[in-house]
Amino acid sequence: MAKNTPKKTTSIYLYIPNIIGYIRIFVNCYAFAQCLNDKKLFVVLYFISFVLDGLDGWCARKFNQVSTLGAVLDMVVDRVSTNSLLVILSQYYSPGLFFLAFLGLDISSHWIQMYSTFLSGKASHKDVKDSNYWLLKTYYGNRIFMAYCCIAAEVFYLILYFIANNQSNSLIDVMINAVRHNSLVRFPLILSMIGWATKQIINVIQIKTSADACVLYDINRKQKP
Template sequence: MATLSVYLYIPNIVGYIIVLLNCIAFSVCFSNKTLFSLLYFFSFCCDAVDGWCARKFNQDCETSTTVYCCSTTLFFFFRYIYTREVSTACLLVILSQIYRPSLVFLSLLALDFASHWLQMYRIIASHKDVKDSTSWLFRLYYGNRMFMGYCCVSCEVLYIILLLIAKNQTENLMNVVVKSLMQISPLSLLLALSIFGWSIKQIINVIQMKTAADVCVLYDIEKQHKKP
């Protein structure tokens, strides 16, 4: 019964919904781009809902300025691995098959995985708060939910837009982006805002990767010094 109760934690149920939505979305990503975009973005929004549910129903350990500490390993998987990594990774892989050079999206995928996985190990190795970071941008990102939300949403919106506006399977990325920005329309404004937020997020990823790597190295050095 105890095992069943954990499976039925509300944040975990939200996680199941996210997985289901993404499975349906990616199954129609080429045949129905509009449906894909709606399902994918809704699943992304659910990523914020599970954290709120965890705090609301006391199914979360604690809240810090760095991350939400997950009360269950299953919740940890949904929040930090599936919703933030796997779903975005799948979309980046699809875009790499549509646009040239495909290395752009594969590089973004590598950066995203490296920064978030190092951040995960940083959390395990040390409870050092992000307020101690020397980067004002890093502190602003993790200290202001609105700013963080804007950057995260911008990335997902940008990738969705790129999927929607692609007409062929071998589009030139720069040509498509420049052409879309030159058109005076709500879409071009949304694209510009998304690119700005996306750019900040990539800078944050680099800072996060370097900061997390430094903390992990210091943690290993401290362990070596503590050995008899």
């Protein structure tokens, strides 16, 4: 049995969804290497990585190649790419703390959710059927709604990145100016901002429910003889 372990391990590394995850890492590395020089190229590459994010999930289900490595890799790549973009935006706009605050919220929400998932013995962090919050259950239970919130958040950040200049301008002033004077940006910016705001509310709820799960785990552990 021990002799077969390396072969089985290697085969999981070579799952199609995991290979897509490796490709995303290289795409993101090149994208962020060019983010200060070529905005159009960065947006295209970032969008390609985002499309691949959806493709790896489809491949995992299609070819029955769901793995813990794939789930962790997918979340890590998502968080690193999104939060790297937030760091860039914090340099383009004032107050930069606005973006850094949501960077912290994003990391905290997903980390504590994953940790509480393992403590609870659940197979997936998306298993929230026992939650008391309908918004959280709708988010993880409805793929269309979840896709809208995730895509909207990324589009919102990408629009802010694309319309920014090299100076640290007021975020509110830039957004108001874009809505008033840029008809191409107006509708996507408003629509994506709604989805982005919804996702931030979900992140807060996720922290609360995950913290409750951690507390419940401690209580149950102390009550055991």
